[in-house]
Amino acid sequence: TLVQSLLEQLPEEQGITLEKVSLNFQNCLDLMLLAYQSNDLEKAHVELQYDLLPNFIKWQYELEKGLKPYKDS
Template identity: 35%
Template sequence: MEKYYEVIVRILELLETMDSGLEQVKLKTEEGKFEETLMMFNDLVVGYSSIESAMQPMLEKLPENNLENKSQKMRDSVDQMVATYENKEPAKGLELMKSSLLPAFQEWKKEIEKTIKPYILS
């Protein structure tokens, strides 16, 4: 796992950036600026996809975890949010953000951190 050290560090940094970004999307949506959050949400989707891709080569080397399940929940929540943007449904988007996407992200982030952080602490 030594060869993945730099990748792990970058993943952990990106998770923090995504956390802040999601909070911004939520705040802007609460302010009635749902349309303005589209680019930021798109960046979050790209970040999510980048993390999944970066983790792929190391998955079988990681200890037992619940990443697949947490990733699927995150993927489903992202898909639902995309639909709210496509259908221009800010109220539904905000509700999904609070009830589905934010909790799914926090669970996914926590599982990733729990699984890969020990490799940079040793």
């Protein structure tokens, strides 16, 4: 995947951070989808609002930070 390729090229500490926030984001997405598929729409909404969106913002920030050297060149 694109993220995996990026992780291999980043300094170790930054790669670990990106991998961690990627896993957190994926877990939040899985929980929201599970709630939605179980037709628990209220729980899906709560997962989306309080877990998925904040974790997406963290993931996006770390991804942009990792891609910055490529973007600037």
